[in-house]
Amino acid sequence: MKTNWLIGGLAGVLMLAGVAFVQGGGGEGEDAASASGQPIAFPHNQHAGSEAGQNRMDCQFCHFSAERSVDAGIPPVSMCWGCHQVVQGSTPEQQQEIAKIQDYVDHGEPIPWNRIYKISDHAHFPHMRHVTVGLECQTCHGEVQTYGVLNERDPAWGGDNMGWCIDCHRNPPEGLTATDGSPIEEASVDCAVCHY
């Protein structure tokens, strides 16, 4: 029992330390939250959605390297401008946001997007291996094509939790096929596949 008490106490101290950490971080959090809005109110649904008036663009039109690289890629500013120097927007709000692109182009500056989806630095996720077997982007990222401005992750995304990855590696969705056409029944759950 004495041991229990000791260990409980130790855990309690750690808990308190955690609370202190959260409180300490609170102020910072507020600043960051106010800054968490995207630099341009980019609506994924307007581009990739399939409702009336939406443009049904393929995800990989802009995220161009998902099929051939570990990184999915984010579109260069010139790619945005490629369409938007013609497509100027139909509402004042749209026109105002699209004008921002021109500002970035004119100043030769990148658009400082806030990163929403990220797995830890100690895990390596090769997009191309997942995309080429036929996984939909939505399987991990959620129905991003239905979202307006993206400021938080879809609840479907579990990238903070390795079990979420492992579940899928053990029981992949039906219909995935390797490059040679053979069906994929399971993927490796070896640690070193992602961690090195």
Add this chain to the structure above:
Amino acid sequence: MTDGIKRRDFLKVLGASSAGATMTGCGPSEVEKLLPYVVQPEEITPGVATWYATTCGCAHGCGLWVRTREGRAVKIEGNPDHPISQGGVCLQGHASLQHLYNPDRFAGPMIREGDRFRQGSWDEAERLLAAKIGQNTAAGRDVMFIGGHMGPAMSRLVDEFLEGVNGSRVEYHAVSDAPLREATRLAYGVNELPRYDIEASDFLLSFSNDFVDDGSVADDRGLSRMHSVDEGEHSKGTFAYLGPRLSTTGLNADEWLPIKSGSEAVVALAMAAHIAGSDHSGPYANLLQAYSIGDAAAASGIDEDSLRDLADRFSAAERPLAMGPGVGGHHRNSTAANLAALVLNHVAGAVGTTVHVGGGSVAASSPFSDMLKAISEMASGQFGVAFVHGANPAYSLPEGSGFSEAFDQIPFKVSFASAMDETAAMADLIMPDRHFLESWGDAMPRKGVHTVQQPVMQPVPHFDSKQAGDVLLAVASHLGTGIGASTFYEYLRAPHQAMHADDPTGFEQVWREHLRTGMFGMGMMGGGGDTQVPELRVPDRALTFDGPSFDGPGDLTLIVHPSPRFRGGEYSNSPWMLELPDPVSKITWHSWLEMNPATAEARGVREGDIVTVVSDHGAVDVPVWVYPGIREDAVALAMGSGHTEMGRWATGAGVNAMDLLPSVAEPLSGGFVTVGTMVSVTPTGERRRMATIEGSSDQRDRPIAPAVAFLDLGHSEDGHADDGAHHGELMELQGYGGVQPVPAQDGASTAYPLPGADHGLYANAHEGPRWGMAIDLDKCTGCSACVVACHSENNVPWVGEDQVVMGRDMTWMRIERYYEHVDASHASHLDVRFLPMLCQHCGNAPCEPVCPVYATYHTPEGVNAQIYNRCVGTRYCANNCPYKVRVYNWYRYTDENVPEPMNWQWNPDVTVRTNGIMEKCSFCMQRIKDAENRAALEEGRDVRDGEIVPACQQSCAAEAIVFGNLRDPDSKVSQILESERTYKVLDELINTQPAVNYLKKVTFHEVSGGH
């Protein structure tokens, strides 16, 4: 206690509490930015490496393939199509990345104001320089240009520039081959270095020629190919080293004749006389009559029989080759020594087969006497402006040369140094040059080999640098002495454009092909040099072959040699170079004085004692390292340490050997004399702990790096010449009953459980590959380039001198060096074993069962993996590892030691580890994954043999390392391991079943100990 809390419950509670802390910690407060390109460069795909072909920076001019990620150079590899380097890269080549991202580079042009420098703009600096040159010319004074190694185009430009400003130029190299060049001119009338074809030779003599230490990957490969055993042919070349001190090169020899410093010429001539006999005619007939083996024995301290025997065997060899003293053995008579070696080659029939006159390199052979002449001219006040480019004479010349005083008198001194060094510190204007990885240029390492140097990335933005060629063009244009090109790029292209003006494909297409291959033009792959045997000529200058003089009253000859890590000192400000264990001494960071054990004992000096070394020219305090590979009458000190103004790492590390040397040029060639002074050594009474990684230089009768005698090959009963399990302590240990040999497994080439076998910790039904490695100890030359390649590829941090002293070095791979037989007292066989030691990826790994959190485990493909995010840092695994290949991050080395922009070098494919984490060789897991991804993606197939090349194997010029699938009987690694020389380190002692297999070294003498 049974109802007490269980370990797992404790971990759960602990986990929950810390998760509570971290989850709230990772809220929106950690917004990370995603920055797209404004305009995506066509050749860049994020996450995919882009490779560029270029040429390395030193005079060897090796071809490189540079790996870039998102526009940053992250790894240097060899260009396998380059006719000379053939894919190898030396230590300094890898470390060039650290010079590129060196935080000590200048932020921009620096203009002196009193005692300090002020950063100016390029326009200001160029106008200032033009104005100063204008005033100088008006005052009737001249311009001096002191230049180090540069490519042909830059060299041409400098000459054109100097023509317009009444300038004169002196070439200066801290380390040069001038005596060999003069010897070749005297012997054959050809004012070029000859080309030695080491690979073609079957009997190699090196007279203090340290060609491996010198960084020539072509020679390294040549040695490995000629000297390693060919089991099919049952042949192996012989290598004998004649010199007072064993360098890395010398440690590879089969026999060592520890001749006295300076006796090379007499020994070579006596051998030539012995071979030629009395009926030899020709210009050297009389000379050869004058030297006998007896003379050589008296001069060298080696017995007559050994010399005669060596001469007989050299003469009997089909393709002998003798190499005169290289850059490491310059004494006051080294031209004669090189000439004597050429005569020996001539009478032995080597010229035309292994020695090719003409076609060698003409670079880096300018004489030191030119520099001395320039110094006296500078002192005369004739020059008003001096440039220094690619050289650091204020550091690399002895004080007696008077360089600093003379240079200081020049009214306006300009340096092109990209980071501070001793010479730049004296300058009035510093115009920081670009690193070669940011520059345009060309190189001609040998006649007929003309290669491209192209920028592999945009200049590192922290430093406002400008290529020296562009600066000269701009200044010339300000002065109105225009050279006809506005940029150096244009200047470089112009002659090629003229040459290909009529090319039907158009010049741009031709140029792109040049850039892709890294080569100007094709059809220049020939060996270079004449296969005709030129006539020996009567020397057109008087010379003597007798031993040189040494100055000073001391009782020990001081051998100063270029460092295998820093060369002459230009590579010193790199933590990789500083922390790399020296290939000979295994010491990092600081300097040491090499001293024979008998000499040390006679003086009551122990290893680590700090001694004062005094010559007539200066004194230094340095710790002693006791080394059996040096004569009793000599001590040795490496160049390249003891900088006073060279960035945060090199400054203050070690002592400068130049402080002990006289400023003497060899009379014939004008080469700098580095072995020319006597010293006395007295203990200071102080001691230090050496920053070494070596535990022991003795195998203590354990078969760690065994050898097999050449004559025993092919005569073993069980196909394995000697399983090494029957010797000394091993037998004793087995006598205690705790250690039993592994039961034989039907002669399987690997002890790892094959499909179906239920042996070992991991019975494995996996059908995939079993990754493994073969390392041939008969090929390894100990050069250590693999170690630096590994650091570069795997984000291995450096820890600093203090931490190395505490045994906290973090290298994933080390080259162990064991002495079996090293005797400096007389001529005898030499037996030194180099063993590249890395994680053995044991099938039965002792580290795995002791990890409480399963952070280390065995992958189905046979790799012993280390999962950093699971590791909690108990270090049990390292304690249980019999190979000492696991290293621990005691501090946040990757944060605290790595200033911006040095971290730009990090490989984005490998996790950067932090404190509290154990790490080790992963078999370059990222490269395995990359090859698997590409194979699966492109063709939906498995990886083919040879597609996965770990960084160490890629870098190995000696071709000693081969990686592959042990389970595939047709893979190259499996084929190699068919050899009867195959063994696994300590396997029979502790049953670890490693995936790393070694091939025993082959010796000509009978193996007595340390099988």
